[in-house]
Each structure stands twice: as C-alpha cells, then as structure tokens.
Amino acid sequence: MPAATPAATGNFLWSLVEGDLVSGKHKSPVTRFPPEPNGYLHIGHAKAIYINFGIAQDFKGRCHLRFDDTNPVKEEQEFIDSIQRDVRWLGFDWGTHLYYASDYFEKLYGWAEHLISNGHAYIDDQTAEEISANRGTLTAPGKESPFRSRSVDENLDLFRRMRKGEFPNGTCVLRARIDMASGNINLRDPVLYRILHAHHPRTGDAWCIYPNYDFAHGQSDSIEHVTHSLCSLEFEDHKPLYNWLLDHLPVPSRPEQTEFARLNITYTILSKRHLTQFVRDKHVRGWDDPRMPTLAGLRRRGVPAPALIDFIKRAGVARANSVVDIAMFDACVREYLNKAASRYMGVLKPLKVVIENYPEVQSEELDAVNNPEDPSAGSRKVPFGRELYIEQDDFMENPPKKFFRLSPGTEVRLRYAYFITCREAVKNAAGEVVELRCTYDPATKGGNAPDGRKVKATMHWVSAAHAVNAEVRIYNPLFTRPDPGADGDPVQDLNPASLELVEAKLEPALATANVGETLQFERLGYFCRDADPGLVFNRTVGLRDTYAKTQ
RNA sequence: UGGGGGAUCGUCUAACGGUAGGACCGCGGACUCUGACUCCGCUAGUCUAGGUUCGAAUCCUAGUCCCCCAGCCA
Numbered sequence: 041m042p043a044a045t046p047a048a049t050g051n052f053l054w055s056l057v058e059g060d061l062v063s064g065k066h067k068s069p070v071t072r073f074p075p076e077p078n079g080y081l082h083i084g085h086a087k088a089i090y091i092n093f094g095i096a097q098d099f100k101g102r103c104h105l106r107f108d109d110t111n112p113v114k115e116e117q118e119f120i121d122s123i124q125r126d127v128r129w130l131g132f133d134w135g136t137h138l139y140y141a142s143d144y145f146e147k148l149y150g151w152a153e154h155l156i157s158n159g160h161a162y163i164d165d166q167t168a169e170e171i172s173a174n175r176g177t178l179t180a181p182g183k184e185s186p187f188r189s190r191s192v193d194e195n196l197d198l199f200r201r202m203r204k205g206e207f208p209n210g211t212c213v214l215r216a217r218i219d220m221a222s223g224n225i226n227l228r229d230p231v232l233y234r235i236l237h238a239h240h241p242r243t244g245d246a247w248c249i250y251p252n253y254d255f256a257h258g259q260s261d262s263i264e265h266v267t268h269s270l271c272s273l274e275f276e277d278h279k280p281l282y283n284w285l286l287d288h289l290p291v292p293s294r295p296e297q298t299e300f301a302r303l304n305i306t307y308t309i310l311s312k313r314h315l316t317q318f319v320r321d322k323h324v325r326g327w328d329d330p331r332m333p334t335l336a337g338l339r340r341r342g343v344p345a346p347a348l349i350d351f352i353k354r355a356g357v358a359r360a361n362s363v364v365d366i367a368m369f370d371a372c373v374r375e376y377l378n379k380a381a382s383r384y385m386g387v388l389k390p391l392k393v394v395i396e397n398y399p400e401v402q403s404e405e406l407d408a409v410n411n412p413e414d415p416s417a418g419s420r421k422v423p424f425g426r427e428l429y430i431e432q433d434d435f436m437e438n439p440p441k442k443f444f445r446l447s448p449g450t451e452v453r454l455r456y457a458y459f460i461t462c463r464e465a466v467k468n469a470a471g472e473v474v475e476l477r478c479t480y481d482p483a484t485k486g487g488n489a490p491d492g493r494k495v496k497a498t499m500h501w502v503s504a505a506h507a508v509n510a511e512v513r514i515y516n517p518l519f520t521r522p523d524p525g526a527d528g529d530p531v532q533d534l535n536p537a538s539l540e541l542v543e544a545k546l547e548p549a550l551a552t553a554n555v556g557e558t559l560q561f562e563r564l565g566y567f568c569r570d571a572d573p574g575l576v577f578n579r580t581v582g583l584r585d586t587y588a589k590t591q
Numbered sequence: 592u593g594g595g596g597g598a599u600c601g602u603c604u605a606a607c608g609g610u611a612g613g614a615c616c617g618c619g620g621a622c623u624c625u626g627a628c629u630c631c632g633c634u635a636g637u638c639u640a641g642g643u644u645c646g647a648a649u650c651c652u653a654g655u656c657c658c659c660c661a662g663c664c665a
Contacts, residue, residue, distance in 0.1 A: 050604080050605055050606090051604085051605090055607095074665095075665095076664085076665050078664090078665080108665065110664095110665080111664060111665075113664095114664075114665090164663095167663095168662080168663055171662095171663075172661075172662080172663095175661055176593090176661070177593085177661060178593055178594080178660075178661060179593045179594095180593080180661095181593085182661085209663085210663070212663095213663050215663095222593095222594080223593045223594035223595085224593090224594050224595070224660080225593090225594075225660055225661050226594095226660075227594095228661085231662085231663050233663085234662095234663035235663080236663080250663095252662090252663075252664075252665085253664070253665045254665095257665085273596070273597090273658080273659065274658095274659055274660080274665095275659095275665090276595060276596060276659070276660090277594075277595055277596090277659070277660050278660090279595090280595095299596085301597090301658095306602085312665090354603075354604085354614060354615080355603060355604080356603060356604045356605085356614095357604095358597095358603090358604070359596075359597065360596095360597050360598065360604095360657095360658090361596095361597070361598095361657075361658055361659090362602080362603060362604090363602075363603085364602070364603055364615090365601090365602045365603070365615065365616065367602085367615060367616055368602075368603070368614075368615045368616080369615095370615095371614085371615055371616085372615090374627090374628095375628095378627080378628060379628095383625080409624095412624095412625085412628080413628070413629095442626090444626070445626090453624060454624095455624060455625070456624075457624095486624090487624050488624075495624090496626095497626080498623090498624045498625065498626095499625090500625075560625085560627090562625050562627080563625045563626085563627070564625090565627095583625075583626095583627050583628090584626090584627065584628090585626070585627085586626060586627090587626040588626085589617095590626090
C-alpha cells in the first residue's frame with residue numbers, strides 16, 4: 041500500500057496510476073518524457089511533460105528524460121540541448137535519469153537477432169514501393185512478401201551483413217513476421233530496422249542500420265523499468281505491436297502504454313513539420329520567435345513557466361480530441377502576472393502634452409507604487425516635467441458619450457502626478473492633432489484633489505525630458521483564423537500583422553530592466569525585455585480592455 | 592458491413608447508478624489613482640432513439656457524427 045496518494049486530480053491518468061499503486065501493482069510509478077530531438081519543444085510537449093513529470097512528482101516516483109533518437113537523418117545536437125533547457129525551464133528535473141534510445145542500440149540489435157532466431161522476423165528484399173503496395177489497404181488485406189519464409193540462418197546472415205554495411209540504403213529491411221491480413225495495419229509485418237548510412241549525433245558512424253520507433257520504444261521503456269508509458273492518441277494502434285514485441289523478447293520489465301489526447305489551441309499550429317517550415321521559410325524570426333508556440337518562443341515573449349503549467353492543468357487531460365481557446369491561455373498568463381509583475385509607465389503611441397502653467401525649467405520626482413497587488417514590492421520615483429507624452433488613444437477632440445479620457449476642456453488625472461485639463465489641441469497642416477496644451481492643478485500633487493473633486497479617468501504618461509526610447513514589439517496571433525490549415529496549407533492563413541513594431545517612450549527606470557523579466561506597462565499589458573541589443577520589449581499579452589470591446 | 596478511439600454549457604473539463612459542478616469566453620452590476628485587478632450576478636450543456644432502474648451523463652440495444660491508421664517518420 042502506498043503511504044499516501046495525492047487527492048485525485050480528476051483526470052483519468054492520475055486515477056490510473058493511483059489505482060495501480062493502491063492495488064499494489066506498482067510500488068511507485070516510473071514515467072518518461074521521450075521527445076525526438078528533431079525540433080524545438082512546443083506547448084503541446086508541455087502537456088506531455090506535465091503529465092509525465094507531474095505524475096512522478098505527485099506519486100513520489102520518477103520521470104526519465106529519454107531522447108528517442110532512432111532517426112539520425114532528422115536529429116541534431118542543437119535540439120538535444122534546447123529540449124533539456126526547455127524542460128528545466130518548465131521547472132522539472134530528471135535527476136540522473138537522462139537516457140537515449142541510442143544507448144540501447146546494441147541491446148536492441150541483440151533482441152532483433154533473438155526475434156530472427158525464433159522465426160519472428162525476416163529480412164525483406166522488396167523495395168519500399170513494393171512493401172507499400174503489398175501492405176494492402178484499409179479494407180483489403182496485404183500480400184505476404186516472397187522473402188517471408190527465408191531460413192533463420194539466411195536471415196541471420198543477411199541481418200549481420202546489413203549491420204556490417206554491405207548494403208546501400210533501401211536494399212532491404214528487417215520485418216516482424218506477424219499477420220499480413222491484420223485489420224491493424226501496424227501488425228502487417230512492420231519494418232523493424234532499416235539501412236541508413238547516416239551520421240548520428242551521438243553514435244556517430246558506429247551504425248548503419250537503425251531500429252525504428254516501434255522496435256525501440258517499448259523495449260526502451262522496459263529497460264528503464266518504466267511502469268506507465270503515456271503517449272498521445274495516435275499511438276493507440278501501435279499498442280498491439282508494442283505488446284507483441286514485449287511478448288516475444290526477453291525484456292526485463294513489462295511497461296504499459298496508455299494514451300491521452302494531445303493539446304490543440306485555437307489560432308495555433310502545433311505540428312513540428314509546419315513549425316519547422318515557418319522557421320526554414322522565415323515566416324518567423326526563428327524557433328524562439330515570440331509568435332511561435334515553442335517553449336523558447338513563449339519564454340522569450342515573457343510567459344512565465346508557472347502560468348504555462350497552470351494553463352496545461354486547466355485545459356485538462358482526457359481522451360477526447362479538443363481545441364482549447366487561446367483566451368484561456370491568455371487568462372492564465374494575466375492571472376499570474378497580475379500578482380507578480382512590477383508596474384511601470386510607458387507610452388506606445390506618444391502624443392506630446394505641454395503643461396502651460398508648469399515652470400519651464402522645473403522638474404520633480406513623484407512616488408509611484410510598484411505593484412498594488414504586492415505591497416512588499418515598494419515604490420519608485422518617476423520624473424515629471426512641463427512636457428509629457430500621453431497615449432494618442434487617450435485623447436479625442438470630439439469624444440463620444442462614454443469616453444472618459446482627455447478631450448478639450450476635460451480634466452483627468454495623470455497617475456501618481458496631477459490633475460490636468462486640456463485647453464487646446466494643436467494641429468498640423470494635415471489637420472492631425474500633434475500636441476495638447478494643458479494646465480495642471482498644483483494642489484492635486486500625488487493624484488488627489490484636496491477639495492475632493494473627482495475625475496473619470498486616470499492616465500499613464502512619461503516625462504518627455506526623461507523618457508527613454510525603446511522598440512516595442514507587439515505580437516498578434518500568427519494566424520488569421522482559429523483553425524489555421526483547415527483549408528489546406530496553414531501558410532496561407534498566416535497573419536500579415538502578427539508583428540507590429542512601435543517606437544515607444546518609456547519611464548527611465550525601464551532603461552535598466554532585466555532581460556527576461558516580465559513587467560506591466562500600466563493600462564497596456566505585460567512586456568518583457570528582449571536580449572536583442574538596445575532597449576527592446578516584447579509584449580507578452582495585453583491587459584483586458586472592456587472599453588475597447590465596446591468600440 | 593478493415594481496425595482502433597471519442598462525443599457533457601460557445602470552449603475546455605468534472606461526475607465512477609443518487610441535486611449536471613468548475614474554469615475560460617460573453618453579458619450585467621459594484622468597486623477603483625490601471626476602463627486593469629477584485630467582488631457579485633446572469634446566460635448556457637449530457638449526440639439521437641429506444642430499453643433496464645425507484646432513479647441514467649453513467650448500464651444495455653440500435654443509430655448519427657468526429658478523430659487516428661495504408662513511412663524503410665516519431
């Protein structure tokens with residue numbers, strides 16, 4: 041009996057593991073996260089990571105990080121490195137349990153000979169096209185290979201010569217001898233080994249034959265004594281083969297595969313093939329482009345790992361295919377950041393304001409609260425002067441009924457500063473408002489009127505003389521529709537306005553912001569300093585804006 | 592009339608024969624030196640048709656719709 045099992049989380053995988061512990065089937069769970077190092081991890085992987093590492097954590101077991109590196113033509117060291125970085129960033133730790141399927145190549149090779157020796161596998165000389173043609177269709181059975189009944193000795197000899205490198209790519213393959221008429225196509229004599237004269241990131245040129253997924257995965261699980269092999273739904277049809285191999289090999293343990301639905305999100309593509317394409321064809325600026333759903337991209341955008349995990353939890357784990365609204369993700373990010381992020385003021389679309397009754401040469405420093413949600417965050421000084429910038433959207437010459445902000449003759453509060461009243465809007469030749477002439481009430485210093493009068497709006501601002509310039513990158517959804525690719529190629533659904541660059545004016549404290557720390561620009565959203573040279577901020581997510589919605 | 596899965600508010604998800612609940616979205620309202628946050632309220636669901644049962648989202652039968660599989664990818 042396990043000492044203590046955590047409260048049920050309400051999803052079937054946790055219940056499954058808990059049940060196996062309670063029944064005594066296992067003493068503690070062993071799971072694994074098994075990415076192929078052929079790309080960067082994305083938010084879909086975060087779900088698999090959360091499930092596998094989360095179960096290990098909650099039930100006091102362990103989770104292995106295992107690279108499923110059985111296809112050298114697609115895999116690179118860069119991806120091996122980035123995957124480890126990203127899993128750590130999410131807050132998980134595999135301890136000493138870092139493994140590679142390639143660690144088991146010798147063992148797997150031996151098991152392949154074992155299968156051959158028992159008549160359960162054979163070398164097929166058919167071409168890839170012939171194998172495909174003879175596999176049959178979804179409704180028609182396949183045809184047995186003419187090489188299917190070779191002798192054990194001949195098969196063994198051929199397999200050893202495959203390993204020695206006597207044959208070029210594609211000459212022949214090792215196949216399991218199962219059932220060419222099976223309704224499950226994975227059981228129609230699946231290919232187990234293929235010839236690949238390719239350099240492997242870890243084993244180099246030691247091998248020229250490589251096991252495929254099916255021949256590597258279950259056995260690797262068994263070698264590592266994995267108890268629960270949790271994978272996504274599309275592997276469901278592989279389970280009979282997974283079990284067949286465990287049945288026919290002298291494996292050290294008996295792992296059990298269970299499948300869950302992978303994560304889908306509106307306005308998002310989570311197919312490695314397409315993500316690779318976006319990077320390769322420069323539709324984005326790299327794997328860590330903040331518009332990408334990669335963990336590297338989300339991190340660079342300023343999304344905190346705990347918010348990401350929270351989202352994964354809220355989206356839930358089930359066996360039904362679903363598409364989660366990206367709004368739920370945004371909500372998780374905002375909820376976390378509202379508590380955690382320090383507040384600053386920055387103006388994205390500056391409109392000059394001159395306080396006519398404020399002395400030309402004067403300036404002063406005003407106290408501003410760093411985080412109203414967190415008193416321990418303290419306060420800072422913000423410089424104020426005669427010339428300021430406010431947001432263009434905060435002024436309207438002819439305001440509609442519910443517009444609370446600045447317009448000719450109205451009074452508003454500049455946050456932490458003074459009440460100001462707009463006296464005049466100065467226009468250029470084109471008739472555009474380029475400057476506001478205002479007056480301030482010195483008695484309202486700090487933001488409150490001694491006479492108790494109220495204003496309907498409080499606006500952010502920066503002092504023109506003290507402002508620092510910054511490039512702010514505003515990210516919009518990468519796609520124009522919630523189901524990109526539904527009509528074919530997702531490239532045609534790419535949002536041409538997914539990146540907006542603005543030259544912003546920021547309060548001076550922001551000049552020394554830390555790269556990677558997400559901050560709030562009051563009334564605008566959350567922003568994170570980029571590592572690019574100069575002062576560059578990425579918008580993580582905007583604040584909710586119920587006023588904009590009424591427009 | 593190949594095999595394997597799945598259907599619960601608009602979207603995710605809970606319920607394990609006993610009051611269909613939560614979150615997100617949306618819509619109201621209160622509060623507010625962020626039109627943010629917070630708080631309160633509202634809207635809204637068991638794929639269909641039968642059956643078993645005192646009682647069905649849950650069990651049975653028959654349908655319907657959706658997803659996955661025909662790589663020497665994973």
